[in-house]
Amino acid sequence: MQSIKKQAGSMLMSALFIAILMLALGLALVNILSSSAHNNAVEYYGARAFLAAQSGIEQKLVQLFPVGATIGGCLDETISFDTPNLLNCTVALTCTSTGAITDSSVPSGSVNVFRISSSATCPINSCPVGDTCRKDFWQTQRSISVEAKTLN
Helix, strand or coil: CHHHHHCCCHHHHHHHHHHHHHHHHHHHHHHHHHHHHHHHHHHHHHHHHHHHHHHHHHHHHHHHCCCCCCCCCCCCEEEECCCHHHCCCEEEEEEEEEEEEECCCCCCCEEEEEEEEEEEEEECCCCCCCCCCCCCCCEEEEEEEEEEECCC
16 A cells, blocks of 8 residues: 555656646747748748839830830839739839940841849838837848840
8 A cells, every 4th residue: 555655646747747748849839830921921022022023124124115116215213013912012123224235146236235123122011201110020122133135
């Protein structure tokens, strides 16, 4: 009988150890899932900024090379989107032109080369101008550069 009393409470210690171990595993799993959700959000908003930058490039190419018209001007500009998918995204476009570069593959013998750079910024949370941004304010930014040349 006395040996039974010496072991009293060992099951309680084992149960407590298992409970603490399960709690630690649960907290680790919650941390992994939260990190994964955050990474998915960053990837989504990064793709959104990339599409905004790409849209800016395409808009500038349409301005430079209009169908059936002469080549447009190469000016820097900033575009703000108001479409639902690109809401609050701003795109800074820079355009540089290098003219009369010798190119034997075209009939005229020279081409104009345009370098267009697009940098899109899409804020995730709003941060009013003049206010200090909250700790959780963040934004994504993507940049694209394209070179295009005339064919005549």
